[in-house]
Amino acid sequence: MAGHIPPTMRALMLHRFEGPLELEEIPVPAPSAGEVLLRVHACAVDQFDLTIRAGKRSNARVPLVLGHEIAGEVAGFGRGVEGWEPGDRVASTLYLTCGECRRCRSGRETICERFGGYVGIETPGGYAEYTTVPAANLVRLPESIGYVEGSVLANAVGTPFHAFTKRMRLQPAERLLITGAGGGVGIHAVQLARAMGALVMAADLGSAKLDAARRYGAHVAVDPTVEDLAEAARRWTEGAGVDAVLELVGPDTMPHSIASLGRGGRVVVVGSHTGRDLTLDLHALFANEWEILGSRNVSKEELADVVRLAADGRITPVVEGGYRLGDAEELHRRVAGGEVIGRVVIEP
Numbered sequence: 229m230a231g232h233i234p235p236t237m238r239a240l241m242l243h244r245f246e247g248p249l250e251l252e253e254i255p256v257p258a259p260s261a262g263e264v265l266l267r268v269h270a271c272a273v274d275q276f277d278l279t280i281r282a283g284k285r286s287n288a289r290v291p292l293v294l295g296h297e298i299a300g301e302v303a304g305f306g307r308g309v310e311g312w313e314p315g316d317r318v319a320s321t322l323y324l325t326c327g328e329c330r331r332c333r334s335g336r337e338t339i340c341e342r343f344g345g346y347v348g349i350e351t352p353g354g355y356a357e358y359t360t361v362p363a364a365n366l367v368r369l370p371e372s373i374g375y376v377e378g379s380v381l382a383n384a385v386g387t388p389f390h391a392f393t394k395r396m397r398l399q400p401a402e403r404l405l406i407t408g409a410g411g412g413v414g415i416h417a418v419q420l421a422r423a424m425g426a427l428v429m430a431a432d433l434g435s436a437k438l439d440a441a442r443r444y445g446a447h448v449a450v451d452p453t454v455e456d457l458a459e460a461a462r463r464w465t466e467g468a469g470v471d472a473v474l475e476l477v478g479p480d481t482m483p484h485s486i487a488s489l490g491r492g493g494r495v496v497v498v499g500s501h502t503g504r505d506l507t508l509d510l511h512a513l514f515a516n517e518w519e520i521l522g523s524r525n526v527s528k529e530e531l532a533d534v535v536r537l538a539a540d541g542r543i544t545p546v547v548e549g550g551y552r553l554g555d556a557e558e559l560h561r562r563v564a565g566g567e568v569i570g571r572v573v574i575e576p
């Protein structure tokens with residue numbers, strides 16, 4: 229149970245962009261109307277945290293508590309919150325959505341027309357012992373899923389789930405290329421694609437990530453700095469090209485992803501941390517009837533399916549917990565250096 233709520237808590241504060249994360253004792257936040265106070269038990273470190281910290285998100289304001297992959301227990305409520313009890317085990321989604329627009333009402337809240345931003349930017353994040361999130365963002369965690377595992381379901385697992393099921397419409401026996409396959413989203417994408425019956429070629433940098441991708445189900449793994457990715461994809465498919473690509477990297481790999489496509493192939497772009505711009509051969513696009521689609525995060529409804537997959541053991545969250553708030557600097561260095569397979573998780 230959540231028990232007594234102290235007046236103050238430890239939190240990692242970012243006072244200036246590109247500055248240090250400072251461990252401080254600050255007041256426990258009071259939940260506003262519609263919000264829940266969470267005792268944070270786990271908060272995963274995402275590449276996106278580093279982007280925010282570097283001041284590359286124009287809507288971010290300091291001082292700020294980072295962290296948007298959060299699991300914990302309900303400890304208190306603002307006005308008008310119903311359906312939750314103190315001690316309920318939950319994970320939180322990261323998008324602040326209106327719940328009322330036509331996108332929200334049709335289960336596509338990740339493209340909410342009155343999108344309010346992100347947990348960990350517009351509201352305080354989970355690099356703290358307590359945080360507040362909208363009750364609408366909570367999803368229940370069964371006892372069989374630990375907090376560390378539960379913290380990554382809404383983003384690192386939910387993102388490829390939405391991409392595969394709703395956007396790519398991945399089919400059994402299709403040949404799929406995943407770029408960035410050893411990272412936090414990628415390693416879960418590999419598992420989900422295998423669970424859906426696809427054949428998987430993984431691309432990432434370095435043998436550790438490629439070994440991990442193979443361990444979690446990739447049939448083939450390629451380092452695009454060692455081997456030409458499109459050539460490897462053609463060879464793997466006897467010249468036909470892949471049916472689909474999950475693009476997690478951006479301009480560094482996207483031209484190779486497109487060059488790997490067979491006729492009628494589709495690319496779903498889920499991330500682009502290496503930049504934003506792309507030159508596209510429009511003739512090749514229409515002549516091959518390629519589809520290039522965007523996908524972001526996961527809906528609450530889909531997330532319930534993701535939680536079930538994890539509870540049933542069909543997906544294994546690839547997480548490394550046991551870290552404290554004071555370890556965050558080291559964890560950010562490891563994520564920046566591309567050294568993390570899956571997710572590292574702080575347990576405040």
Ligand SMILES: [Zn+2]
Nearest residue numbers: 326329332340
């Ligand atoms: Zn909306």
